């Protein structure tokens with residue numbers, strides 16, 4: 001039976017976008033603190049930095065296909081500006097992460 005609290009031996013990867021890092025760094029910090037609260041050892045956490053959310057799926061898929069991780073956390077912050085960039089980046093990141101999860 002699976003458990004949400006027994007993390008013994010579980011390995012995690014975190015993909016974090018550097019774009020809007022004023023936000024994503026805080027989200028990463030919160031994730032690492034949560035891992036610590038659940039006794040996840042630092043050596044069982046791999047953090048991969050990518051330029052922006054558009055690149056998150058590329059890293060997430062590669063990490064997922066490696067078979068080395070029990071879960072992969074994706075962190076990005078897409079902020080609407082004056083152009084349609086928001087829709088392109090957000091939609092691509094969301095569908096890309098979904099596909100990465102489905103193909104892992």
Ligand SMILES: Nc1c(NC[C@H](O)[C@H](O)[C@H](O)CO)[nH]c(=O)[nH]c1=O
Nearest residue numbers: 017019051052053054076077078079
């Ligand atoms: N505008 C945001 C971006 N844009 C950058 C892209 O994610 C990508 O890195 C670039 O187009 C090079 O391929 N990224 C975010 O994460 N958040 C944004 O608000």
Ligand SMILES: CC(=O)[C@@H](O)COP(=O)(O)O
Nearest residue numbers: 079081082083085086089
């Ligand atoms: C998602 C983005 O690319 C956005 O934050 C950048 O702002 P703009 O749409 O004004 O280029």
